[in-house]
Amino acid sequence: MIANALAERGHEVTMLSFWDHGKPFFPVNEHVTVDYLMRSGLDGKLYRTYIYPILKLRSYVKKHRFDVLIDIDSVLAYWSVPALRGLPCKHIVWDHFNYRHIQTEPRRVKAYELTRDHADKLVLLTQQDCDMYVQAGFPPSKLHVINNPTPFEGVRRSPREGHIVLSVGRLTDQKGYDRLIAVWSRISDQVGDWKLVIVGSGELESSLKRQVMDANIDNILFVPATKDVEHWYDRASIYAMTSRFEGFPMVLLEAMAKGLPIIAYDCLTGPREMVHDGETGYLVPDGDANQFAQKLLKMLSNRSLQDQYSQAALHAVNRFYLRSIADQWESLIKDILE
Missing domain, CATH: 3.40.50.2000 (Glycogen Phosphorylase B;)
Known part of the structure; x- marks a missing residue:
């Protein structure tokens, strides 16, 4: 929804997936480019090394000269922060769960640290989550709260006749x-x-x-x-x-x-x-x-x-x-x- 809306406003938008799992489930605006960083086979074997996906992403960003990269999951900062180091591309990390969820695995904890130290902004979905990040010592100036939009807009209300x-x-x-x-x-x-x-x-x-x-x-x-x-x-x-x-x-x-x-x-x-x-x-x-x-x-x-x-x-x-x-x-x- 956000990608489609930004494309409709004249921005050049690319949706980049780490893996080619086929066409997106939800409708994508014709002006949004959908692309894939890696595919099965050799990519799948080399992906197991930490540096390979970083180099692939860095090369892709440099080639397309993006102004902004937005991670659609905070764990992606594990790869995207080192991939963007030294490049003019701005970096927004967008978390879709909450602060406690990032403590569930070592890779997410590392991504949190990389986001805190290097990303330009961390976008959170709620003020409640933002408060937890501040209490944990995350720089408030790097935090930004934006709610998700409703996918049902202008729809007919339910008659609420069924029990x-x-x-x-x-x-x-x-x-x-x-x-x-x-x-x-x-x-x-x-x-x-x-x-x-x-x-x-x-x-x-x-x-x-x-x-x-x-x-x-x-x-x-x-x-x-x-x-x-x-x-x-x-x-x-x-x-x-x-x-x-x-x-x-x-x-x-x-x-x-x-x-x-x-x-x-x-x-x-x-x-x-x-x-x-x-x-x-x-x-x-x-x-x-x-x-x-x-x-x-x-x-x-x-x-x-x-x-x-x-x-x-x-x-x-x-x-x-x-x-x-x-x-x-x-x-x-x-x-x-x-």
Whole structure:
């Protein structure tokens, strides 16, 4: 979305992937160049050496004379910082998780150090994350917060006629669907004809389905990942999220753009900057399954409350529209080039 928006504003934009995994999943503007740094075979063997991808990237940047390189994952600084050393190209590192996530592996820690010492800017998705970086001693002058834009802009709101609580995401430990099932098990015999629908695929699918069977729950439906996810937003009336951690959960923006009331755990990071507790839905202390269950039961049993939160969500999502976010990116790029 950001690449497309910048290209439409006249910037020359290249999306460069380390590996050739085929065409991008999402639509790319015809003015955006898509290219690949390495391919399988010899590249794959040489990639195992630290210096090879660095030299490949450095050569590519020099050849195309880029003004700015933006890493779309902070771990890429592990290669991009040494690749850009001594070149006139400016460097923005864009993190999509949060400070605690970068502590999960040595390569990310090293990338963090390289970013801190050499990159021009580190773009973060939330102020909450920015505060953690400052507390860790990262230079505040190098930090910049830009939210992600909603991919649903100007869409038809959900009629909210179906008695469905929806959750969308990969079936992985991060997304916490075991926690959502545990919450639902507390109230499943009190929800009447309401159903919980989980849309997504992943390595935990079999264990999550086994959890449902062991709990003897018959009102949870699993739906494989689909490109037509908007269909399920239109069928739902409430959106639930129980992730263990996030960067900036796009599903909340999508749900809000469709006018769905939200109930979410206040995990790191993102939910508290998107969901206004008691206004657009409920923000529940992370891991408090009992409170989550009671708040969810209260919401699904009160249509007027749903209507109130729905209207507020539609209003709150306006600040995440693409034009505003693209303005912030364009301003940042202009500032570092001056």
